Each structure stands twice: as structure tokens, then as C-alpha cells.
Amino acid sequence: MKNRMDFLKMKDNGEKITMVTAYDYPSAKMSEQANIDMILVGDSLGMVVLGYDSTIKVTMDDMIHHAKAVKRGATNTFIVVDMPFMSYHVSLADSLYNAKRLFQETSANALKIEGASEEVLTLTSRLTAAGIPVVAHIGLTPQSVNVLGGYRIQGKDKETAEQLIREAKAIQNSGAIALVLECVPMELAQIITNELDIPTIGIGAGNHCDGQVLVYHDVVNYGVDRLPKFVKAYTDINNSIVNGLQVYVNEVKEGTFPDESHSFSMSPNVLSEIKLGD
Numbered sequence: 001m002k003n004r005m006d007f008l009k010m011k012d013n014g015e016k017i018t019m020v021t022a023y024d025y026p027s028a029k030m031s032e033q034a035n036i037d038m039i040l041v042g043d044s045l046g047m048v049v050l051g052y053d054s055t056i057k058v059t060m061d062d063m064i065h066h067a068k069a070v071k072r073g074a075t076n077t078f079i080v081v082d083m084p085f086m087s088y089h090v091s092l093a094d095s096l097y098n099a100k101r102l103f104q105e106t107s108a109n110a111l112k113i114e115g116a117s118e119e120v121l122t123l124t125s126r127l128t129a130a131g132i133p134v135v136a137h138i139g140l141t142p143q144s145v146n147v148l149g150g151y152r153i154q155g156k157d158k159e160t161a162e163q164l165i166r167e168a169k170a171i172q173n174s175g176a177i178a179l180v181l182e183c184v185p186m187e188l189a190q191i192i193t194n195e196l197d198i199p200t201i202g203i204g205a206g207n208h209c210d211g212q213v214l215v216y217h218d219v220v221n222y223g224v225d226r227l228p229k230f231v232k233a234y235t236d237i238n239n240s241i242v243n244g245l246q247v248y249v250n251e252v253k254e255g256t257f258p259d260e261s262h263s264f265s266m267s268p269n270v271l272s273e274i275k276l277g278d
């Protein structure tokens with residue numbers, strides 16, 4: 001399994017880091033088969049697989065449940081797990097307790113935390129000191145969608161761009177092992193990537209980041225209501241799934257499924273000896 005040092009080396013060598021989300025055993029297994037460098041058990045699971053309209057209702061128990069399944073599917077891939085909404089904003093003690101639980105119970109390799117407030121920076125250095133690697137996440141931070149006023153691009157003007165550069169440096173100083181940059185202009189992502197020693201992983205942040213992350217269901221177009229503009233769907237499994245299910249429905253209705261090759265039979269001798277009761 002690749003680790004923190006490998007990802008640093010990849011940045012230094014200009015080798016791109018690939019990351020995809022996974023939420024369950026099959027998606028994790030297939031991501032590992034495809035040689036993905038890192039898997040993110042994203043709290044986007046609330047939207048993509050649980051059908052909520054934001055990530056805000058996702059709980060610690062949800063994250064633990066899904067992350068354990070992902071770990072069983074990808075035993076040889078670096079796994080990052082999102083800390084969910086408000087699990088790291090009540091008190092430092094509660095945040096440390098939640099992080100310990102998420103890290104220990106899931107056997108994750110790192111935890112991801114949104115934002116760069118003083119409390120998040122403190123938590124990042126405390127977790128790092130305790131032995132829990134932290135991946136940071138700035139730009140569009142979906143847990144703050146109601147404060148940001150929608151899922152929109154961040155850092156387009158001078159002030160907010162400079163703010164994000166300051167945040168990125170502070171995050172690195174607090175010990176984070178990597179930084180996710182979500183929905184920022186590609187030029188700003190390039191500046192931040194050049195300024196930092198730790199790898200940047202972009203989503204909707206252009207081609208100059210050290211790595212890229214996308215949501216699994218977006219990459220394969222699997223049951224997503226609307227693909228964000230920055231997504232490229234590399235295949236379309238909606239159609240093959242719906243087509244397969246329709247043929248199944250039709251064959252059951254027609255009585256052509258199951259045929260003999262998908263059925264079990266008993267020996268004629270046994271069959272002839274079966275007595276019906278009264």
C-alpha cells in the first residue's frame with residue numbers, strides 16, 4: 001500500500017495522484033482493481049447513496065458503517081475517511097473522541113476535515129501529534145453549503161484567493177498530509193500547488209493539482225441526479241443496469257426465466273417416492 005511518503009515523492013516527481021470516492025465493498029474492490037492510489041470514503045455518500053440533498057445529515061455511525069465495508073473491499077489501498085458534519089466543531093475533546101472512533105473502528109489510513117478555522121488547525125495538529133494523519137479540504141466545503149450560499153466556485157476575487165492561499169499554508173503548517181481543493185479557479189489551484197510541499201488533490205480545480213479526486217458514481221454515471229460541471233463521466237452504467245433489469249422483468253413475466261440451466265432438479269426415483277399427505 002502507498003503511504004504518506006509515497007504521495008510526497010509522487011508530488012516531487014510530478015507523478016499524478018489518483019483518488020476516487022467509494023462507499024461500499026464492490027466500489028472499493030473495483031477501485032483497487034483499477035489501481036487507484038487513494039480511496040476517499042466521502043460524506044458525499046449522504047447524497048450519492050443515501051439520497052439526502054446535502055451532506056449535513058450524515059452521521060458518525062453512517063461513516064463508520066460505510067468505511068468498514070470499503071476497508072473490506074480494498075485491503076491494499078490508502079483509505080481516507082471524511083469526518084461528518086459537526087463531528088469536529090463542538091469541543092476539542094469531542095472532536096478528538098470522534099476522530100479516535102472513526103480512525104480506530106474503520107482502520108482508515110487518514111481522516112479528512114473541511115475548513116481551516118483556528119479550531120480545525122488545532123485539531124489537525126493534535127491528531128497529527130497523536131498519530132492520526134489528516135487530509136485537509138478547502139475551497140467549496142459542502143458541509144458549509146448553507147453558509148456559502150450554494151455549491152459555487154470559491155476564491156474568484158483577490159481577497160478570497162489570498163485567503164485560500166493563507167489557509168493552505170496554515171494547513172500545511174498544522175501537519176496535514178495532503179490538501180483537497182474543491183471548486184476553485186485552476187490558476188489559484190496552481191499557485192497553491194506550487195506554494196505547498198504537501199500534495200494538492202483537486203476536484204473542479206483544474207489540471208495543475210498534484211492529484212485528482214472524483215465521486216465514484218459520477219465517474220461511471222451511476223444513479224446521480226445531476227453531474228456537476230467539473231465531472232467527466234468515463235462510462236455510463238445507468239443504461240446497462242436499467243437495460244439488464246428490464247430484460248429480467250420481461251423474462252419473468254414471460255416465464256422464460258428461470259430456465260433449466262438456472263434451476264435445480266431431484267432424481268426421478270426420489271420424486272416418484274414422494275407421497276402427498278391427505
Ligand SMILES: Nc1nc(=O)c2c([nH]1)NC[C@@H]1CN(c3ccc(C(=O)N[C@@H](CCC(=O)O)C(=O)O)cc3)CN21
Pocket residue numbers: 044047048055140142151152153183214215217218224227228229230
Ligand atoms: N455526485 C456528487 N458529486 C460531487 O462531486 C459532490 C456530491 N455529489 N456531493 C457532495 C459534494 C457537492 N459537490 C458539488 C455539487 C454541485 C456543484 C455544482 O453544481 N456546481 C455548479 C457550479 C457553480 C458555479 O459555477 O459556481 C455546476 O454547475 O457544476 C459543485 C459541487 C461536490 N460533491
Ligand SMILES: CC(C)C(=O)C(=O)O
Pocket residue numbers: 021040041042043044045082137180182203213215
Ligand atoms: C468531493 C470529495 C472531496 C468529498 O469530500 C466527498 O466526496 O465527500
Ligand SMILES: [Mg+2]
Pocket residue numbers: 042043044082142
Ligand atoms: Mg466530503
